[in-house]
Amino acid sequence: MIQIKNLHKSYKMGSSSLHVLKGIDFAVEKGELVAIMGSSGSGKSTLLNILGMLDVLDEGSYTLDDVLIKDLDETKAAKYRNKFLGFVFQSFNLINYKTAAENVSLPLYYQGVGRKERQEQAIKYLTMVGLADWSTHLPSELSGGQKQRVAIARAMASRPKVLLADEPTGALDTKTSYEVMDLIQKINQEGNTILVVTHEEDIAKMCKRIVKLKDGVIVEDIKVNQVLAADYV
Amino acid sequence: MFNRDRWQEIFETIRKNKLRTFLSGFTVALGIFIFIILFGFGNGLKNTFQEFFLDDATNTISFSPGKTSIPYDGFKSNRKIEFKNDDITDIKEQFPFFLEYITPRISRTAVVKYKNEFDNYSTRGVGPAHQFAEKTILMKGRYINESDIANKSKYAVIGRLVARDLFKQENPLGKFIDIGNSVFKVIGVFQDDGGDREERYIYIPYTTRQLLEKSNDKVDQIILAFKPQIGHSGSLVFERKLREFFKKKKSIAPKDPNGIRIRNRADQLKQNQQFANILQLIVTFVGLGTLIAGIIGISNIMVFVVKERTKELGIRKALGATPKSVIQMILQESIFITTLSGIIGMLIGVFVLKSIGVILKDYFIKNPYIDTSTALFAMLILIIFGGIAGYIPAKRAARIKPIVALRDE
Secondary structure: OEEEEEEEEEEEEOOEEEEEEEEEEEEEOOOOEEEEEOOOOOOHHHHHHHHOOOOOOOEEEEEEOOEEOOOOOHHHHHHHHHHHEEEEOOOOOOOOOOOHHHHHHHHHHHHOOOHHHHHHHHHHHHHHOOOHHHOOOOHHHOOHHHHHHHHHHHHHHOOOOEEEEEOOOOOOOHHHHHHHHHHHHHHHHOOOEEEEEOOOHHHHHOOOEEEEEEOOEEEEEEEOOOOOHHHOO | OOOHHHHHHHHHHHHHOHHHHHHHHHHHHHHHHHHHHHHHHHHHHHHHHHHHHOOOOOOEEEEEEOEOOOOEOOEOOOOEOOEEHHHHHHHHHHOOOOEEEEEEEEEEEEEEEEOOEEEEEEEEEEOOOHHHHHOOEEEEEOOOOHHHHHHOOOEEEEEHHHHHHHHOOOOOOOOEEEEOOEEEEEEEEEEOOOOOHHHHEEEEEHHHHHHHOOOOOEEOEEEEEEOHHHHHHHHHHHHHHHHHHHHHHOOOOOOOOOOEEEEEHHHHHHHHHHHHHHHHHHHHHHHHHHHHHHHHHHHHHHHHHHHHOHHHHHHHHHOOOOHHHHHHHHHHHHHHHHHHHHHHHHHHHHHHHHHHOOHHHHHOOOOOOOOHHHHHHHHHHHHHHHHHHHHHHHHHHHHOOHHHHHOOO
16 A cells, blocks of 8 residues: 655755655555554654655655655645545644534545535544534534544545544543544454554554654564454443 | 535635634725725815816906006006997907807996895896806796897896895795896896805896996906817917907007906916816825725735634645635635625715715815716725735645644644
């Protein structure tokens, strides 16, 4: 699903430049649930941003679903994001004046799906995350865990090839974190490919594979026995 | 532009961001409202000015006889010049090319009586053409005509205020008044835009006046109008020729500045019009200033709006919004709001202008108005600049990388 070869990325900081990713080779198969770990400054967020086409690479190649991702202008990146990727953020990033259902249907709006179809799909995905009764509520009326579930429903609504989650449990308490991970595991069991960036060991252990980054290189890449979040809920 | 889905998205955004919508709409509405009010006031001021200075016909030249100051042709200086009826016929014969109409004027004050009411009024012995020279507007009856002149009829046309003071509620037409101990029949009542003084005159045939004064043929003053198509320069030529003609006829030294006095209204008109033009310039300047202030207001609001929405736009971009769709969304929303509130501001402005117009007459603002094309033009300008003001920050926002917009603060 994802092939990355010899990925380099550096940021210019005035006259000096900061080399963040120093040659990363990395592949993800369809249906995997991968945790990307590392301390802050290890380059894990940069890697996720490049995977999410929110940022461009300096050197190397990135292939997603057999499409070579290069020469991205804003319009093309927007189309690829819409077609291939779903995002879940630490701070949820829901649009605060739109209801849960409207938030979920937004990626479908940019896909050009009709209004009625959008509404049906939004209810379907909200049902999937267990929030069908909350579809007309604004984000401000939802708890943190509920907001993240709405965000996951929104990410899944566009039927992405890969779901990218950047610290999805970072803003949640332990119990709610496990509920969200339970949801992510269920979505993974249905065959979806998911990458989770986290710095929490227990969250990482709920994935099937852990990739550790340190100072811009992969220092460890192991398959683990998945801990089921459902056991803790 | 006519995508129903996109409109629905925009209406939703407007409905759910009422304060923001109100702020930007209010700025536009206020801008256009103030523009219309100020422009209307300016026009009102111009109207007042025109009423004060331009109420008489503007293509007239008037002559008054004076006293000579240089001995000439066997006459001593300090001789009194007099105009007579044959001067008028001479001008008619000599200058048909320049002349539009001509009338004498013989001014006398007299005590005028009707029943128990009486007062001093200025009477003017005139010919029919005097009506055009003074732009007298008849309210009732008729003006003096040629047959009145020929018959030396004892007819009078009285001013609105004369009628009010002497006749009160009575209809003056056909009634007889006593002017300096002669009885005149009232045949008309007039009004004049030149103000109260002009409405206290009484017009009678000039031949009747001459008859009353021992059947002489003397004329106080001659007023004539040149054909408008000869223009200002033509009128100056006419004036010069008339001066030459009269100096020769009345044996006045060519260099004598005092024998006759000529007043060319075209000259005055030119000065007055220059003043009116300056007034117009001030009005335009004030209007433009207001518009610019309005444009700056919208620009500020738009920058603020886009800034406030940076995060939302980042989310939209992460979900697949292209830069084009982001710009389109912001532009369409801002143009929609500016157009709608522009129309509202314009309607309120026009309405207020109409309703306070009457009150303002006392403050030298008469009949303030704004023509539709100016109002629409101002609105169009506001909409265009509102669009540009929205476009620039929208474009910048569309270029911001979603990763930057989404960064936690």
